[in-house]
Amino acid sequence: MNYSYIIIDDDQESVLKTKAIADSFSELDFVASADNYEDGLNLILEHTPQLVFLEIDPANTASNLSLALINELYRYLKVIPKIIITTAGKDLAFEAIKYEVFDYLLKPLKRIDVVKSVLKLNKSIVPKEIVSEQTLVVDAEPTVLARQEIPNQDHSLILCIKSYGDYRYIAARDICYFQADNNSTDIYLNTGEMITAFKTLKHFEGVLSFPFIRIHNSYIVNRNYISRIHSGNSVCYIKNSAVKLPFSKSYKVNIDLIISDFSNGNYLEI
Known part of the structure; x- marks a missing residue:
């Protein structure tokens, strides 16, 4: 944001x-x-x-x-x-x-x-x-993304991927990272599943906020799924997987934000 x-x-x-x-x-x-x-x-x-x-x-x-x-x-x-x-x-x-x-x-x-x-x-x-549960509705067709508030005691953000009457609901907390694919975006979940939405990565960058952080022209990562950051190789490791996401110099400041955020928590450096 x-x-x-x-x-x-x-x-x-x-x-x-x-x-x-x-x-x-x-x-x-x-x-x-x-x-x-x-x-x-x-x-x-x-x-x-x-x-x-x-x-x-x-x-x-x-x-x-x-x-x-x-x-x-x-x-x-x-x-x-x-x-x-x-x-x-x-x-x-x-x-x-x-x-x-x-x-x-x-x-x-x-x-x-x-x-x-x-x-x-x-x-x-x-x-x-996130005052109340929100659903981000993302049409599979390239139309405008809509935001709707739904009264519910669960305050987690939900993304809805909509395609010709088919509504696919995803809890934002289950998303590990987003990867750009031309004018569409591939959404990778903690289950290993991948879902495609016909929106650009920049669109998601504009509607999502922390813990989702842009680290590369092709990637937005959920900070909560980062297990390791290797500055020398310019890569982030995703928890419970072999996935390594590159980060670019232009987004190095966001990597610094992530590192600082980890250190501000319940943290012990050895």
Whole structure:
């Protein structure tokens, strides 16, 4: 899943550094930047990004950048963007917590800190999307994919592959990986079975979120089925199988996200 973002910072050098780090993540799409309170507010209201990198202790006090911007957003928006504070000092961290900011990163920004924020972002978005059980209906004919909500106590995501009146239901948790095949996609299950859907891999990348992660032009993998990552050979191993999926340099940042996600869990490195 991709997230649009805006940078609000009075220091142009900091804007460029933040953007350089953020642009290394395929999930993050830059919209615009602003160097003062008023322009920043207007950008957020106009573009409604999912993410805002915000400086709250500016060098130029005339910019009026502060946590007050968050209060102003509540006057106009029902859904407030995730706010990531980017500033040089720790002294405003406690006050920022009271504003329920998503994260607080110290300058100069480190890439690993943004990695952790993106992982947190992926995890925070998933529960909101799966409020009730959802069925993704994928026609075998090349038509538009539809999303339907079905009231049920089971909150797992279901994919439905539909073909001429034949409805095939797949629990997303049973999918190991997706493989591109021209304008169709092969879906590989933990049973060893393969099912073809007439949608592109990019289409699935757009409608699925964590733990499904794009690692190659031809592959999306379910992070929960990765048993091993070999950086030297640029391959991921799939649990309980002999399958090895290649990952490309252009998606190396997503591999870093997966490695970091493993280390943030109940984890022991030996």
